[in-house]
Amino acid sequence: MSELIICEKPKVAEKVAKALSDSPVKQSYKRVPYYEIEKDNGEKTTVLSAVGHLFSLQAINKKEKRLYDLEWVPLYETDKSKKYVKNYIETIKKFSKGVDRFIHACDYDTEGTLIGYNALKYICGEKAIDNGFRMKFSALTKKDLIKSYSEAYPLKDDQSWVDSGEARHILDYLFGVNISKSMTDSVLKVTNRYVQLSAGRVQTPTLAILTEREKEIKKFVPEPYWLIKAKLQDGIIADHTKGKIFDKKEVDKILANCKGKDAVITKITNRKTKKELPYPFELGTLQSEAYAQFGFTPRKTQQIAQNLYVEGYTSYPRTSSQKLPESLGLSDILNDLSKNPKYKEKIKQLKEPLKPNEGSKTDEAHPAIHPTGTLPKDISEDYQKIYDLITYRFISLFGEVAEMESIKVELDIG
Structure with missing residues (x-):
């Protein structure tokens, strides 16, 4: 056989x-x-x-x-x-x-x-x-x-x-080729000039959205505004409660009232909040986070994630899932990641039972993006950034809800 x-x-x-x-x-x-x-x-x-x-x-x-x-x-x-x-x-x-x-x-x-x-x-x-x-x-x-x-x-x-x-490919062809051909023929008939125009199932609606957005930007008339801030001791900066102020006379009046005056604390508010654990990465959230952290374009992030997958370092990236089933061998992955000291330092802080926080989105083909446990060797700085982003997100899913405390101080100046 x-x-x-x-x-x-x-x-x-x-x-x-x-x-x-x-x-x-x-x-x-x-x-x-x-x-x-x-x-x-x-x-x-x-x-x-x-x-x-x-x-x-x-x-x-x-x-x-x-x-x-x-x-x-x-x-x-x-x-x-x-x-x-x-x-x-x-x-x-x-x-x-x-x-x-x-x-x-x-x-x-x-x-x-x-x-x-x-x-x-x-x-x-x-x-x-x-x-x-x-x-x-x-x-x-x-x-x-x-x-x-x-x-x-x-x-x-x-x-x-x-x-x-196959239906998607056929639709792309029928829409793109025939409409592009019709547009080109129309221009030729009206102007007697051959100008090749292009339309597409995704391309044309996207261009329409960008065009409408550009029209809105051009219609926008900028209006000047002022932000008033107070520089205090120890580098503390206080913001005026009114935020953006569009009236220059009001700005001058506030500044005149504050000049030479001390800041008096009128109210202190303590507030405790909980920060929930993040969800596992799917492609869209990975691209958003990579842009926020490193300025990587969505295309660059997807290409790096695809190559990390091909090398066996991470899972398949083009997924919409926020699920990590136990069948993936999550404990084994954490144990393998612990062979790297920088990951071990975070993993040893996790408390039993180790269960990942998951979102509601599913993908019947693939789980959420996660490291496989195979540690990368000799990869570029940008590849390491994406791998670390995926790995640290994976580790954080097994952590605890964070409790945060914020202090709001209200001042009276003048």
């Missing part, structure tokens, strides 16, 4: 091969790496990868005025800059011959599902769908990959997810 495992990217294929065997044999065909595993019972497994999407939609008849009839074709036929994709398609085709079992091991999301499905269907044939299985994993650790491999389920169970991904 032989099987073929298709991953989404070469680095993931390497991770899968090394998880399933202590001695996979790395080889290459047409400069595309692949891994061969020979089991004790004589079964042979080949692990290779796509390189993202291998297929793209194209109109069946490009001469029609409006393009509605579409088909999937190799990406290098629609995008001349993707010539290297041909080698990956030919490699998959070569090693799919005579295979008894196919395993789809691309990312467990809509795009990853479609990438692997199209590779199996259009390169390996319908037999690959009939004899196909799906690996589901949220982290690229050896433990997670072995578990995912042993629990692979029939690929046909994902058909609704495949349909969802």
